[in-house]
Amino acid sequence: MATSGNPIRRIAISTGGGDAPGLNAVIRAAVVSALNRGWECVGIRDGYDGVLTPERFPEGGLIPLTADRVRGITHLGGTILGTTNKNSPLAFPTPQPDGSVVPVDRTAELAERIGENVDALIAIGGDGSMEIAHALSRHGLRVVGVPKTIDNDLDGTVLTFGFLTAVAFATECLDRLHSTAEAHDRVMVVEVMGRYAGWIAMSAGIAATADAILIPEIPFDLTSVARKIAERDRIGRRFSIVVVAEGAYPKGGEHSLVPGEPGRIERLGGIGEKVAEGLRATTGKDVRTVVLGHLLRGGTPVPMDRLLALRFGAAAVRTLAENHCGVMVALDPPEVKYVPLDVATRRMKAVPLDCDTIQTGRDMGISFGD
Template structure:
């Protein structure tokens, strides 16, 4: 928008990919900020499905967002717009006439629908997958502002993403609660946390929760090193151990654990528990935290960050800074090009202060 946002009448907001605590905070802030500019705001249900289908789950696919619609939602988990991990318009799954499933590109329909609805800009809230879709649509002519959302905290362009700290709090609380039961039964407990490609949740919750072993995708682990740590604790009278494993962690020279042939990560807790018990002879139990890390009310930090991101997205539209993503860099929220934002995953550096500090505390990374 070369006119610096003048002429904006109507914007839309959608949420895509996995949910995260704080999504409703972004929706609320963006809606109120846009309304204060005199713009209309539309909500799109379940990613882009709302503009492709007149009804989604029995409700209008696209509907007005006003002050009443976003009242009292910032503390709520989930998203009032709904979301999906299977809503890529460049490859939507559809049932073919012969009954098999195939994929079809409906991205042109998205562009046409936005033009028909006279939407001047879209605020797309999502993680790396959703932002890749938003970037591709922007290249086809859709005016887009991205808002980073991933509890994995794996987008390099932003120092932190909303939802991450809430997920760390949930995982830390669970790990802390396991100490008493692990000690009572002299067991090894293996806690699986989210983190397909990065170990940010595992590192931060593992240290805060007092884990003895932390396994992350960035550091391939050796089973004998894990067993060595467990035996070492036994020799010092600490006859229980807590192992925290990111779902995407893998053994040296091996592959991560997958739930099924679809490539979904999962199963590392069960796999490790069995292997550790065989090696050490100690009773070992797995615990998968799963989607509980995504649920519930966001902590204050994530609420505030989410609302800052939502307000910043509206500023970007007003200033004509389209094809960008809002990002926290230092103390400020800035706009960065979407292409740059999605270009690289933010992994845990091996010399990161958290990793170095953990090693000084005697925590093993299985290497």
């Protein structure tokens, strides 16, 4: 682990990437823990935009984080600092004299600018944010990462905060869809977030006793799903619930992508409707699609996500106080420990195909499309 013996008097906190329930809880725990050690705290607006493009913020790109500023925010969704999944300092879009825009690595400049204002940084985010944190650490900035993503796909930690809230909401939605699907003898195809990992789809689908669950780790064959629906019809269960992770894809096929915003790459999306179209053709049933999308990101964090977020925020400050840097705090039950940032960003954490949860679903007769 990298260490630094310089005393800490002032720290910065940033939140990057997609929002997730629990971000404000991390901020509160980190700020209160730091203030109790006599440190000052500032927050960086919108990821690192508050440092790289401070002119965007008339009130300033850095926000003083006082006890009053973080009071009463533990239960709030979103982030009081703002966040962004654009303008990565690893490839910052930079206008050129000829009018073109090219990506430029500005992490060295960013590390220098942050270092002029504070002694250390707590970077809260997912895999992209942890890669940025690792780069800033290599440029000499004292950094501790806090893992955040509803997708639960960050390696090195058993859980990321935000995941349990997303699963709880998705499960509630699936519960509600059971009754309307049964009333109309319909097949409901429900698309959920998760990027290239199937943690949300698998967990919510099994918790809500879905009939089929399609995840990126298991390329699917719609014939298998149609067979499951037909089996249910034969026993008088004339409705079905099919959960589809946004990164799921058919055997021999590709991920479903939709056009991104101007200047951005395509993003995952649309697989739910493609599955629905295929099932309409193969089953002849009334098939409807529900895309939960960003509903999974919003709202109040469930108690366990709040607790994990508070533990992570306090642990990040303890880690700095113990003179460690270049690490990410991580849940290793029952403890919160830390792992090197390069280890945390080495690979995506996919659903293990031999895990007990998958086996539970198979034992219950749930189809995974294989």
